[in-house]
Amino acid sequence: MSKLFTPYNLSGLALKNRVVMAPMTRTRTMNEVPDEVVALYYAQRASAGLLITEGMPVSEEGRGYLYTPGIYNDEHVQGWRKVTQAVHAKGGRIFAQLWHVGRMSHVSLQPGHIAPVSAGTVQAVNTTVFALTES
Structure with a gap:
């Protein structure tokens, strides 16, 4: 059996396998707040050992593209909290790619x-x- 599909301990974080989904800029968030479609997108990929989110602008000045979900206000944070909960509900792990272009x-x-x-x-x-x- 390949080690790729075996559990891995990443500095105390238990991953169910060694598959990592790399970050991808999706530019599909019309109001810059992650919604149920974003949560579904990541939850559908939760079988990977670790998901890395698309780039999240950390400030309004850090934006590089239209339609990218930020993480610089409370509404953004609440949206990403729902995404994280959806991934965790499927047994997945998710890291944020913090971004300033x-x-x-x-x-x-x-x-x-x-x-x-x-x-x-x-x-x-x-x-x-x-x-x-x-x-």
């Missing part, structure tokens, strides 16, 4: 449509980058 964001995704800022002035493809300064 930094300079790769776009003006249209930024609060007030301001330009995204970066730690430096290295340009991103198709986006003008401005270094964040103290002034």
Whole structure:
């Protein structure tokens, strides 16, 4: 029998097998809050030993794409709590991929449509980058 389908202890977290579903940006959450469709999507994949969520923007400024569910307000957290409960109900484990796209964001995704800022002035493809300064 392959070790792939045997249980694994990940630093105290018991996984039923060694299969890991990698994160995928799905861009299917119209109001940026994970809903019952998102919960169903992840619950259907709970037979993997570990699921890693799609990228969750950690702030409004961290968004990189439309329709990605965030985790920067209470409504987002409640939505992800329902997703987590659905996965756990199927015996699965789930990790969050916390995400901030930094300079790769776009003006249209930024609060007030301001330009995204970066730690430096290295340009991103198709986006003008401005270094964040103290002034």
